Amino acid sequence: MKRKTLLAQFSRFVLLAVLLLPANASFAAPAEGVSGEQASQTDERPFILPFAEPPGPDTWLMAQTYGNTVGAYFNRNTTYRFSGGIHFGVDFSAPCGTEIVAIADGVVALVDATAYGSLPHNLIIDHPQLGYATLYGHLLERPNLTPGQEVKQGDVVALSGDPEETCFGRPHLHLEIRDYPGRGWKYNPINLIDADWDNLALVGSFRSGFERDLDDPRKWQQLDDQPPAVTGGPILNNFANPWPRSR
Template identity: 30%
Template sequence: MRILWRLAATGLIVAGPAVLALALALTAGLWAGTTHAGCAPGVARIPDRLTATTADGVRVELDRRQLSHAATIVRTAAATEDVGRDGVLVALMAALTESRLRMLANTTAWPQSAGFPHDGDGADHDSLGLFQMRPLAGWGSVAQLMDPGYQAAAFFGGPDGPNHGSPPGLLDIPGWRDMPKGAAAQTVEVSAHPDRYAAYEPVAESILTALTEPTLSKDATPSNRDSSADGGSGLVFPLPEGSWRRTSGFGHRYHPKYHTWLLHAGTDYAAPAGTPVLALADGVVTDKSWNDRSGNLLVLDHQIDGQQVSTAYAHLLDGSLTVAEGDRVATGQQIAAVGTTGASTGPHLHFEVHPGGFYHPIDPEPWLAGHHLTHRQHAAPAACTPGDTP
């Protein structure tokens, strides 16, 4: 299927109507709104434990308390404009390196810190908390720095941060998005060991995936499904409630990139870049690929009402795809995030439905209207809502 898609994207397939429908299936949306790169993902759940491995092969085991602190960082990012997914990862890498995601008191330097909720006693100069921030460096008072939410807000900084740029948080660092994430963490932490942070990037990725929506392995059994065994009810709309705006429907239209009339074989939903993309139903990933037209693409096969149904999700954000070909996914599982890759004019999800297999696209909207859908809550801040569609 991947080779066929790439041929279709370059216009090299000339065949019957079914193949032509496949060749034209994924076309760009018409939304030209602003790209909200600063929208951070929201927390869907907090696992009891998580095991991950650093870039240099060290096994890291985290419990629910540590993951709860990670969730605080993610939630703080979601309420802070312009942090985005990359900023969350930088913060998680910093907190993992500095404290292993523990709120550390420091009774040697600050005896009063023992009077606040904490996960252990540190002894690094006068440092405190998740990010090992120092009151004497101006990060805040002992009481403030023993609050995980305050520490996360101070780390992100920005115009609404508690320190107003002094000391600078991540958003106060010019060009931080262009830096390697480990280097970006160092610009805030100013550590004597600047090379430590990079090793924790894969652990941070695992944490963020687990908090936003755990990924099932090929051998896992779906446990968070909302439907009956045949998938006939309780399907989940592919974007969180309140996060999207419909911008283009099914049918032939004048393509804004290719300047010709083509079949638009799905529906476009404009949403901020980074918005979670959810699996409609339990299924299997049958294609994970990229082409010039659809950008990053996922295709899932499901059994719904006793029939094979394929769904397609296109223009997905680079680096956001959390599944591989052959993986089993659960209803409502996050499989990627909204992007604007391929022939796209703005961040949106192009969504298709193919009853009987991936050569028979139909209008998704009446099909969706005929099924009971669950709408997952949208956790992004109001600042991430896309503007009006032209």
């Protein structure tokens, strides 16, 4: 009841806030039921990285980041069409069988929930105290967990896999942070996980640039400035004047 009341109180204000929001504003929003105080706490990045081991060429590395990536843009009407056309999680490349840890205390919500994608196996953990849920996708095997089971931050909860199920095709973990309890909104993990993302980006010879909207070319060009996406929502990156125009 408290959360509903709070929501109603803020409804007019929220509409005004949307109108006032700069186009390039960055934010990561917790879900329904989170008070302003809790929202402030989430600004402190309550999650940890999903691996116990440090990153490196033997363990894991950051791959595709969240948001308006060039790769997502060119798949906005196919792979990513149900989530605003953007990459709605962070991909971490990792060899199959890499241990994945819970990124916050929580309660197992769903195991192998195929409707949430990221097959062949996935895991969803609710974090009601934070107002978020987390999804761990492309797992090697069905996690040996039961809905309702409590997990602690840092507990091993799954093993990473490969969406191609070969373990040499594209082995990686797809990690999403969604709202709780709706789980329809996806937020930028860069703003919610306590990590130095600029350091994690220092690999190889390329820059992971973002697709540009030439009508507003600074929009969504930073790791931490990316829009939230909602399942079934409009395509966010269907730009009239995109750049690059082809891959």
